[in-house]
Ligand SMILES: NC(=O)C1=CN([C@@H]2O[C@H](COP(=O)(O)OP(=O)(O)OC[C@H]3O[C@@H](n4cnc5c(N)ncnc54)[C@H](O)[C@@H]3O)[C@@H](O)[C@H]2O)C=CC1
């Protein structure tokens with residue numbers, strides 16, 4: 001008999017609501033039991049048509065479920081993560097950049113029996129990066145190109161007086177490591193954080209972010225030079241209607257990740 005896992009989701013935005021709907025439509029081995037939202041009335045309206053509406057609870061109460069998916073702003077990451085990890089659950093973060101300065105949570109999870117499962121999210125190829133990182137890796141780099149509006153609101157832009165709305169040609173706005181990229185762009189480059197965790201860590205992973213007036217998609221290119229292989233991979237994400245910073249593939253990637261927690265046949269490392 002296949003195992004069933006209960007699932008809770010923090011945040012009902014571009015990622016959370018799509019994931020909640022998909023789970024409610026029925027996914028073998030997974031049952032949505034709880035969600036947390038900032039706007040209760042909007043959440044109730046969104047959940048009204050569900051076949052099996054989940055409970056609307058506070059962030060800490062999400063940890064009642066076997067699997068806690070974080071799909072909220074990075075500002076509330078810690079609340080969701082700590083409750084899930086203390087309860088020994090499987091914690092699936094979307095705001096992966098917020099994990100980089102909190103790696104003590106991984107040590108704590110080791111003590112409580114919790115697991116932290118980082119989905120590939122808006123990126124691609126983390127299976128190959130992980131495989132390469134089992135051997136020697138010389139370099140890992142990611143270049144992100146987004147339409148300027150996909151970068152709006154990033155603290156780095158304010159700190160450096162950059163007005164992305166005024167950009168008229170492709171402009172390199174950040175070059176540095178994944179740790180600094182995640183601090184400067186907490187809602188924009190979770191992909192760089194996930195890549196760093198899959199490969200050679202946030203200090204050695206290099207990141208370039210372009211505000212690119214010529215692209216309509218959030219485009220990420222990874223380059224890895226390893227003893228076993230050379231990887232060059234690009235994903236061009238269709239921005240979601242709800243949040244142009246977030247690619248439509250992200251909730252789908254998390255759903256695929258959750259399926260992998262229970263499925264009998266699992267493909268990819
Ligand atoms: N790992 C990846 O590849 C990707 C990660 N992300 C990250 O995932 C996170 C979620 O992204 P989106 O769904 O696009 O954001 P969103 O802004 O569309 O949705 C976030 C939701 O959380 C809700 N929220 C805010 N405060 C809350 C609170 N205290 N309790 C409960 N809910 C609260 C908001 O009302 C909103 O509905 C962001 O941190 C984003 O940067 C986004 C895209 C790709």
Ligand SMILES: O=C([O-])CC(=O)C(=O)O
Nearest residue numbers: 122189190191218246247
């Ligand atoms: O491209 C996307 O969909 C989102 C993104 O870069 C991120 O949050 O890392």
